[in-house]
Amino acid sequence: MSGAKEIDNLIELMAKLPGLGPRSARRAVLHLIRKRALLLTPLADSMCRVAETARECLNCGNVGTADICDICESEKRATGQLCIVEDVADLWAMERSGVFRGRYHVLGGTLSALDSIGPEQLRIPRLLDRVTSEDISEVILALNATIDGQTTAHYIADQLDGRVRVTSLAQGVPIGGELDYLDDGTITAAMNARKDI
Amino acid sequence: MSGAKEIDNLIELMAKLPGLGPRSARRAVLHLIRKRALLLTPLADSMCRVAETARECLNCGNVGTADICDICESEKRATGQLCIVEDVADLWAMERSGVFRGRYHVLGGTLSALDSIGPEQLRIPRLLDRVTSEDISEVILALNATIDGQTTAHYIADQLDGRVRVTSLAQGVPIGGELDYLDDGTITAAMNARKDI
Numbered sequence: 355m356s357g358a359k360e361i362d363n364l365i366e367l368m369a370k371l372p373g374l375g376p377r378s379a380r381r382a383v384l385h386l387i388r389k390r391a392l393l394l395t396p397l398a399d400s401m402c403r404v405a406e407t408a409r410e411c412l413n414c415g416n417v418g419t420a421d422i423c424d425i426c427e428s429e430k431r432a433t434g435q436l437c438i439v440e441d442v443a444d445l446w447a448m449e450r451s452g453v454f455r456g457r458y459h460v461l462g463g464t465l466s467a468l469d470s471i472g473p474e475q476l477r478i479p480r481l482l483d484r485v486t487s488e489d490i491s492e493v494i495l496a497l498n499a500t501i502d503g504q505t506t507a508h509y510i511a512d513q514l515d516g517r518v519r520v521t522s523l524a525q526g527v528p529i530g531g532e533l534d535y536l537d538d539g540t541i542t543a544a545m546n547a548r549k550d551i
Numbered sequence: 552m553s554g555a556k557e558i559d560n561l562i563e564l565m566a567k568l569p570g571l572g573p574r575s576a577r578r579a580v581l582h583l584i585r586k587r588a589l590l591l592t593p594l595a596d597s598m599c600r601v602a603e604t605a606r607e608c609l610n611c612g613n614v615g616t617a618d619i620c621d622i623c624e625s626e627k628r629a630t631g632q633l634c635i636v637e638d639v640a641d642l643w644a645m646e647r648s649g650v651f652r653g654r655y656h657v658l659g660g661t662l663s664a665l666d667s668i669g670p671e672q673l674r675i676p677r678l679l680d681r682v683t684s685e686d687i688s689e690v691i692l693a694l695n696a697t698i699d700g701q702t703t704a705h706y707i708a709d710q711l712d713g714r715v716r717v718t719s720l721a722q723g724v725p726i727g728g729e730l731d732y733l734d735d736g737t738i739t740a741a742m743n744a745r746k747d748i
Contacts, residue, residue: 358615360604364597370590371579378570384640385569386598387605387614393567394602400561401583401595407557408584417584418555443581 361387413484415460415477417442425449425457432456434491436484438510440464440498448496456494459484464502465509478510485518495522558584610681612657612674614639622646622654629653631688633681635707637661637695645693653691656681661699662706675707682715692719 361383369379386394410416411423418424425431435456439445445458461476473479485493493514497503511520526544527536558580566576583591607613608620615621622628632653636642642655658673670676682690690711694700708717723741724733733741 358605358617358621360597360600360616361614364594364601367590367594367597372582373571373575373579380640380643382568382570383601384614384638387601390602390605393564394598397561397564398595398598398602400557400564401591401598403557404561404580404584405587405591405595408555408587417558417581419557420555424555441581443577446577 414458415442415462416445416458430455433488435494436481436488436490436492437494437496438481439496440503440506444496444498454494457488461497461506464497464500464506466502473509476506478513481510482513485514490518492519492521495520497522499525611655612639612659613642613655627652630685632691633678633685633687633689634691634693635678636693637700637703641693641695651691654685658694658703661694661697661703663699670706673703675710678707679710682711687715689716689718692717694719696722 364386365376365379365383368374368382369376371379374382386397404419407419408417409419409421411418411426412421413426414423416423416425420427432455435454436459437448437454437456438459438461439448440461440463442460445460448454448458459477459481461478461481463471463476465471465473465476484490493510495507495510497507507522511522514520524547525540526547527533527540533541561583562573562576562580565571565579566573568576571579583594601616604616605614606616606618608615608623609618610623611620613620613622617624629652632651633656634645634651634653635656635658636645637658637660639657642657645651645655656674656678658675658678660668660673662668662670662673681687690707692704692707694704704719708719711717721744722737723744724730724737730738
């Protein structure tokens with residue numbers, strides 16, 4: 355396309371990123387070539403470093419650059435609470451909100467009979483170990499409000515029944531949400547969980 | 552955000568690409584880490600190679616990996632025709648269509664009094680040289696149909712007046728276009744340039 359093999363190759367690889375197609379990959383590559391010193395070289399270096407160092411935390415499944423991630427290592431995090439999320443993107447979303455100061459456990463997906471994903475394919479056995487060994491008092495299930503997410507939440511709650519306090523995120527009207535645009539399920543959930551002011 | 556400096560740094564750099572914001576950059580980086588061998592390492596290598604080798608063709612302004620680009624070097628390209636485009640993305644678009652088999656000249660922008668871009672800021676003097684030295688018989692102006700693009704086209708046509716044949720891309724109804732959705736200017740142009748069937 356550009357006539358130069360290396361550049362065409364870079365465009366092809368960039369087009370494989372989620373959110374980029376062939377057209378936006380071409381635009382991105384031209385932008386990179388124009389901003390070589392400011393963007394292309396630092397980006398290439400950064401990718402090399404991440405390719406060498408990125409790994410899954412052996413404890414919680416978060417992505418980091420050490421065998422045990424910074425959150426698991428940190429002494430500032432509360433030890434009694436464990437927040438369960440489906441994947442690393444969810445963990446990052448929780449961290450951005452800054453509301454939770456305990457530790458995490460990343461399942462790596464949800465139970466799914468259709469895709470034959472059982473507890474062993476997820477990080478559920480490791481979770482049960484952690485609850486015992488780390489002296490956990492509360493497990494917070496922050497799974498997506500999808501059918502698979504809720505099935506997984508119920509399974510984990512069953513497994514932990516009686517051993518620790520198990521909670522899940524509240525369901526209701528999102529901040530800034532307008533009733534007119536909400537689906538029936540959300541309104542029903544918010545109504546059922548209504549509280550005194 | 553992820554807690555690891557290298558990964559946060561990569562997300563920040565990726566978010567600077569056109570078409571990606573912070574959210575899609577996070578998604579892209581997680582995707583890259585998951586497909587390390589298949590995507591992240593090849594992409595990092597490819598970026599390093601492009602950062603080292605990419606340069607502007609000294610002759611036409613195309614982006615390539617040699618001082619003179621493959622299109623200028625190729626003996627298969629017709630020598631008599633020169634297609635003038637605003638930037639490299641336009642050259643690539645022309646090449647994808649496969650309709651033109653001559654050589655190109657990339658201006659690097661358009662004349663603009665507001666931004667004080669005159670002929671010397673573009674590759675226009677070099678164009679006038681090429682028309683003389685390369686025995687050009689036709690200059691095809693493939694500039695964007697914007698005010699700046701058309702101003703630049705008229706300026707170049709004036710400069711070349713009498714020396715070579717100067718043509719420009721036809722204006723009219725795009726292939727697959729519906730009249731109901733076209734602007735008045737395009738319909739007027741198509742009407743004025745109507746032809747016998």
